[in-house]
Amino acid sequence: MDLKAGTPASISHGIAAIYISVSIAFGKTMITWADEKFQKWFLKSGQKNEPLTGVKKGKHEMKMLSQHIGAFIIGVGLLYAKSLFVGSNSDTSPLFQIMKY
Secondary structure, three states: OOOOOOOOOOHHHHHHHHHHHHHHHHHHHHHHHHHHHHHHHOOOOOOOOOOOOHHHHHHHHHHHHHHHHHHHHHHHHHHHHHHHHHHHHOOOHHHHHHHHO
8 A cells, every 4th residue: 555655665565575475374384483492491391302304304394495485476476466556656676676585
């Protein structure tokens, strides 16, 4: 809505798309990780996780890669949707500059 009102597109608008896409793709994983760390650090309890090796490590890495690709696809989709929503009224190139990072 900010862009539609005439505000020039900035890198912060692109970062907002990244924030949303990462929250969607990694939300459950991040919450689980934070819960485990809280239990370990503050409650001095929780499970002792053994390091992943072999096939388990490979499966975990593939899962994380698929989440990363999913976040990228969602983010790019949001950036394109923003540029289409704004239309040709303003320069939306800063939205696409964020993809370089």
